Amino acid sequence: MEIIMKILIINPNSDPKMTEAIAKTAREFAQDEYEVLCLPTPGAPEFIETYEDSSQSAPGMIRLLKENEKIYDGFIVACHSDPNLDVMKEITVKPVVGIGEASMKIASMLGHKFSVISDTIHSIPNKEDLARKYHLDKVLASVRAPLEKNEPDSEKTIYTEVARKAIEKDAAEVIVLGCAGLTGMDKPLQAAVGIPVLDGIICALIIVSGLIRYGVSTSKLRKYNPHAD
Amino acid sequence: MEIIMKILIINPNSDPKMTEAIAKTAREFAQDEYEVLCLPTPGAPEFIETYEDSSQSAPGMIRLLKENEKIYDGFIVACHSDPNLDVMKEITVKPVVGIGEASMKIASMLGHKFSVISDTIHSIPNKEDLARKYHLDKVLASVRAPLEKNEPDSEKTIYTEVARKAIEKDAAEVIVLGCAGLTGMDKPLQAAVGIPVLDGIICALIIVSGLIRYGVSTSKLRKYNPHAD
Amino acid sequence: MEIIMKILIINPNSDPKMTEAIAKTAREFAQDEYEVLCLPTPGAPEFIETYEDSSQSAPGMIRLLKENEKIYDGFIVACHSDPNLDVMKEITVKPVVGIGEASMKIASMLGHKFSVISDTIHSIPNKEDLARKYHLDKVLASVRAPLEKNEPDSEKTIYTEVARKAIEKDAAEVIVLGCAGLTGMDKPLQAAVGIPVLDGIICALIIVSGLIRYGVSTSKLRKYNPHAD
Amino acid sequence: MEIIMKILIINPNSDPKMTEAIAKTAREFAQDEYEVLCLPTPGAPEFIETYEDSSQSAPGMIRLLKENEKIYDGFIVACHSDPNLDVMKEITVKPVVGIGEASMKIASMLGHKFSVISDTIHSIPNKEDLARKYHLDKVLASVRAPLEKNEPDSEKTIYTEVARKAIEKDAAEVIVLGCAGLTGMDKPLQAAVGIPVLDGIICALIIVSGLIRYGVSTSKLRKYNPHAD
Amino acid sequence: MEIIMKILIINPNSDPKMTEAIAKTAREFAQDEYEVLCLPTPGAPEFIETYEDSSQSAPGMIRLLKENEKIYDGFIVACHSDPNLDVMKEITVKPVVGIGEASMKIASMLGHKFSVISDTIHSIPNKEDLARKYHLDKVLASVRAPLEKNEPDSEKTIYTEVARKAIEKDAAEVIVLGCAGLTGMDKPLQAAVGIPVLDGIICALIIVSGLIRYGVSTSKLRKYNPHAD
């Protein structure tokens, strides 16, 4: 009897609606190949936007991972700014993947440069820092967000326009959805703009399920060694 | 009835023994999840080491891919220097992954810095160029190869020593096998040195099978557009 | 009547001994020019070494800053890995300086390259990441730590040897003390090795007292804006 | 009896009006904490704009520093392109700070990216080179100058417009005054645009007075060693 | 009796018209100082635009060089994307220069930043990759191409407009012709825009004739050693 692998997606915020949207995307991609669950972070804010939001979600994320470490084979951090990802990698011997890192690394393999489509202008510096952290600043065409949030247009119309600008003005050849809350918009957007559009949740599932199957995880030599030597 | 995905691994050289070793690694990893075949490149040299070797393998690789494009869902280039990978990505709408890019991108997610363990001193500049091409030069701890090739020791002993030096002298936290011919040495080496050791063949399978399942492929906007506009 | 400026040094750990050592260094440097107080972080670990340590000190650091925001004119984060510095800068309109950033930025003005002398081998990747975050990786000669921690020699002897190696092998022209716990060792070490040795606590005092006097603080335009727009 | 520290500001040009403006800014900031004097450079051009201007100011600057070395505790080079700063650092054991380096290093601690507001289009390549010399090219949002110099508007109106463009088009979060001649415009501009505006003269005073008080100066190991070994 | 040096220009495509245009430019520059011949590549496409085009021209280029190695003193690859240049350098002990590398390296010595004027939008990613390969990405102001190819204007008018945009919008101080097919347009364009305009064919002749005269060629230590060790 085959033992199926189990993946836990940690949604760093506490919004049940976003948690369910992430779970839906993940289940549809996983099909029967592996079990996947998404949990919101207890004690976290409803939305992660500021540095303080990230800090506030850390204790709950750490607890979630530690309590579930034995049950699951691998973990995903499902906020595109990869909050507290380093500590997640540190505290477990099992593989952990962030949706920001997974989506941007895969994007860099599919075209010359990629743009991140984010939900707020506020997040642009954060996304630029993240791309630089992953050594991808030179292939980041741009980070773009809708100028006004309360536009009457549908979300799809708004983000199609943002993606089009990234393609036309910044020469992006791949689009990365820069917020877990945009999950589900990859295929409609891809159909509209004609270039690959990546949802980080799926990118992270690809990597983490592969690492689990491969029996490879985070190096514990030094950077992610939880014990100071 | 489910249609299982099919992946073709293109071995850029013409060595049947290495082709079979690659195929064995791939089949064991794929199990029943997808079909995977490895073919040697007609007209290619027995081993790819020089720039001329890469050029000589190009016509056969192009032909292999074009002849098999409709049959397979995705392709892997299985030489760690990723020869002719850009042209492979250009001439098909289906996803293509190089074992060099896949292994180094995944390595960068597992630790502070990684070292590539290669088979010849000659290949060091090439590997350094490759890491830089993928914007990973700053996380490349080193490229190392055995100093003398005809040592009486077993391959495992030789490469364990090389990996140990990378860990001790260059602070590598992850090891990447820098030659398809080293396939199968990942787990023994990982057991010996205690940090993750990556075989690019498996890393590429992880990425390409994920892309196929996701329905995402190379952007055809400009860089990999086969038609000059 | 002149109103003297007041600076709060937040020690991210909870060790009273280290808190007092930091306070002593700060008071001696401040003399009568400004008031300076150092507080340990409630709920924080005794020593900050891992990513989890940093996360655990965040809630206490945030609370300390918020509770004291009105009383003090500026703040210092006194752990050389600058834990939670971005959130500190975000949640107050008053200037906040990390001892890591201040010491490395000043070091870069005093010589060709600098080395960070740290207390543990474990912290080397973290320090390298920090230097890169501040765009100083190209002028970082090295990060060095004593190989064995329980050496019978005095601390001064041990770190003099470490600094000498940084000078001789890595061509460091300036030494940065890479741990708040090394405070007080700057002048003895400088006397021993003959090149500038910087204590981040003093470097941060120089910057933050200057910013206060100048009436300049963190930009609230976007990156450190606590309100997502 | 306390001995008060004395700082000499070397204005690399020979313009008495600019010299007095610099002195005024410095005295107001120094208050009674330290003595500060600003001298024009004998034999220098009236304004430093070209490479030849910099070369022509070198002999006078060297003489000024050497003649005053014993009297003063530290020195500032008060032209934002930091002309001849390396030679100034080399020829004295006392600390020397350039207003270009001080302002840009401090700017990098206050926000995501900064823009330099310069007086001439001609100086843009020079400022870009300077930012790169200090490893700050990646956090330089832009260098901007008024397009036409003889506009009828007031200087404040002109530079407010330039700063606004830097904020809106280049996402600058901090503004650096790129010419000593703009001294005094920091606070009005900051009031107008709502983000930090830095005058290099004050930034350099912060650093150099701190270094003097700390008893730290330029490393004489190699780069700034006046004696070739 | 002096033996005059002989240079072979390999045109990587098979277009006789472009071959003759290149030859004309070369002969006029060489005058009587050295002999220079330009040959089209047998079996190559008529125009090199895609990765596949480059691969297809490799066998012919290798054959051309090998057959002529003894007769000529040095070689030029005369397509601005420097196709197969590494293999050309590898297979001969005589100097080989690409028109892309020569023109961009010389451009970097003549001004702050340079722009490459290319013939197709499609080639922009390729040119950006090439500039990065030669470590010139930071001095590449832009790559620009005419937006529409079938404009009724003359070629000179079209490219003058492209160059003007590079100067005005991207601050280019030097223009590089980004296609061998543009040969002959350097002087008219330079007259029109008033800054240096470089034809790679002439730049490569300068370098390769100099290397021949100097008796220096490609290092055969490792990267360009045709024998794997």
Place this chain on the structure above:
Amino acid sequence: MEIIMKILIINPNSDPKMTEAIAKTAREFAQDEYEVLCLPTPGAPEFIETYEDSSQSAPGMIRLLKENEKIYDGFIVACHSDPNLDVMKEITVKPVVGIGEASMKIASMLGHKFSVISDTIHSIPNKEDLARKYHLDKVLASVRAPLEKNEPDSEKTIYTEVARKAIEKDAAEVIVLGCAGLTGMDKPLQAAVGIPVLDGIICALIIVSGLIRYGVSTSKLRKYNPHAD
């Protein structure tokens, strides 16, 4: 009647012996193709090692160039640290080439990485800065100098040993002579170590004579425009 081109080599120091050695190298390379003269700089130090040395040679270099501008077609600055090269490029419309930039740019075309062989340990930071100025820091294998200057061995023996270390320890594939005073040692060293060894004087002659013949010179758009706009 053909008018032969005339090149002036400006030796930034005042040493007649080094001036003659440079002139000899240049004449032998130029043969009858062009006239070349080398002049020492009036008022300059005997040897350029420190920043002050460079400053002191500036007035004489400027005068030399201005007095000879009409007579010569191009100029070379013949000290490997390229002192005052930017001002030289600025003050004339004729081409000016530094031996540092010419040798390092050409070295980067001949192999994977190059090492600069310098005469003093003191000059290492300066050479590293220079390589970075020319965007060549990533292909600089190392800068090396003899550890002790008064060794009894011959100069050739000493520098052969230094070059060997650069090859063996730093993987240099090309050697650059890092001091005009080493002129004449290129061919003996190349014979001894078996990889290309470049004398900057000859490299600069190759470039400047080519630029003159091509009718191309420094861009006067902005960076090297002697008139501030």
